[in-house]
Amino acid sequence: MIAMELQTVETHEWEIPAYKLDAFKAKIAQANKRLARAGLDARFDVAYEEFERQKNVTQADQAVVSNHAPVYVYEPWIRATLTGPLTLRHGHFTFVARLVPEEAGITVHSAPGQELGGYSPRGDNACDHCQVERSRSRLYLVRDDRDDTIIQLGHSCIELYTGVSPKGLWSLTFDEELEAFTRNDVEGGFGPRHYGASVDIVLAYAFAHSDKGRAYVPSGMYSETSTVSMVRTSLFFDINKLKDPDRSYYRDKAVEAAGHLADTDLIAAIKASVVETSEDSDYGRNLRILLAGESVTGKNVGILGSLVKVYARQQQIEAERKAHPVVAGYLGEVGERIKDIAATAKTVKYDEGNWGTTTFLVAIADDGHMLVWKAHRALDIESGQRFTIAAATVKAHETYRDVDQTVITRANKFEVVEAASASEMS
Incomplete structure (x- = not known):
């Protein structure tokens, strides 16, 4: 028997229609x-919890709809x-x-809970064991825990290098197979790795x-249908087989998408926004590889769409x-006590913790x-409101997204002056 250890690293939730529960359980058992x-x-090991999801009843559902208020039904979900x-x-x-190979290079899909620790993938198909570079559909990065070095191995060389048969590697991405159960609009479905599409589309x-x-809506947020799920439906499914209102929705989105596709400046601007992502992250590297090609495999449609x-x-x-x-520059010198500050709140976040409220x-500033x-203290201030501070100490001068920021501490006597106008808050 092969001596392997499978260690849990995080918890995943999937919201599925109740009628798919038996199929979902069968998939887990398999x-x-x-x-x-x-x-x-x-x-x-899976825990199941029942809940209901509200759905708007339409004439297509052959229900009586009020002229004054929508009528809802509640569907059972798990x-x-x-x-x-x-x-x-x-x-x-x-x-x-x-x-995963793409038209313009190799994309990296790290296993949940794993970090590359500064390692930058080479972007080729070569195996570090056999030293052969050829077209491979299954290629992995493996860490030697003794010295944290990372090597690139082809599927056929894993056992030769590590002494273990590569059985069980599918478990690293088993969550992808479960995503299909979160759909409630397509019978039969399709697999994300079986299709490809134009990057621009x-x-x-x-x-x-x-x-x-x-x-x-990211794929991991299953309180709603994920954006990539809807994109895949538009790309790979015959929407004429859908029932209204879904069919009408997807037809409208096809018209809207055609308009966006025709706006070449818009598509170019979306692509250019990749500079906002880190080149040293899996996400940033993968996006740059995908954008360098003209088409993308179904496996990476979600990563590309998230741009x-x-x-x-x-x-x-x-x-x-x-x-x-x-304006550029800072308000006061570090360590200076500044007084009579008037400003407008742009972002206010309140977090409740074991030690009370952190703001x-x-x-x-005007x-x-x-x-x-930031302090362990609650304020009665919301975004868009203008307020004053009697006094505060300049803690540091920092820069974020090319904007100079004056970090203050020991601030006292916050007082709301007025709410910002609607135009200021937009």
Whole structure:
């Protein structure tokens, strides 16, 4: 029997229609049998919780709809919580990532809970064991836990290098197979790795399905249908087989996406927003590789589509800068006690913890300087309100996103003066 360890690293939740529960459980049971056949002791343990989801009844549902108020029905859903995905180990070797070839290079998909620790993938198909570079569909990064070095191995060379058969590697990405159960609009479905599409078309549909990136829903947030799920439906499914109102929705989004696709300046701007992501992260590296090609595999449609969220955030920051011009430089010297400060709150976050309320405040002083204050203290101030501070001490001079910020501490006597106008808050 192969001596391997599967260690849990995080918890995942999936919200599935109740009618798919039996199929979901069968999938989990099948996975556990595969683990057993591979000689592994670990199992996927899942907890199930029932809940209801509200749905608007339409004429297409052959229901009587009030002329004055919408009528709702409540559908039974199941929240499935499992421990995993799992980290696959054997002896002093840990499988940390799977590599997926794309048109312009290799994308990296790190296993949950794994970090590359500064290692930068080479972007080729070569195996460090056999030293052969050829087209490979299965390529992995493996860490030697004795010295934290990372090596790149082809599937056929894993056993030769580590002494372990590569059985069980599918468990690193088993969560991808469960995503299909969260869909309630397609019978039969399709697998994310079986299709490819134009880079520009994926971005156009993602932009349409996410309210121009402002309402992008990640795959892990299953209280709503994820944006990538809707994009895949638009790309790979015959929407004429859907029932209204879904069919009408997807037809409208097809028209909207066509308009975005025709706006070449918009598509170019979305692509250019990749500079807001780190080149040293899996996410940033993968996006740059995908954008360098003209098409993307179905496996990476979700990563590419998420760029519209980055673009929307970039546009929001730019709009805020124009609405609230910020001057360069700092308010006071470090260590100086400054008095009679008037400012407008831009961001106010209140976090409740074991030690009470922690407030994070970002504001623009009347003279245009950016102020930042954080303390274990509650304020009666909200975003958009103008307020005064009797006195505060300058703690530090910092720069964030090319904007100078004066970090203050020991601030006292906060007082709201007035709420900002609607135009100032937009």
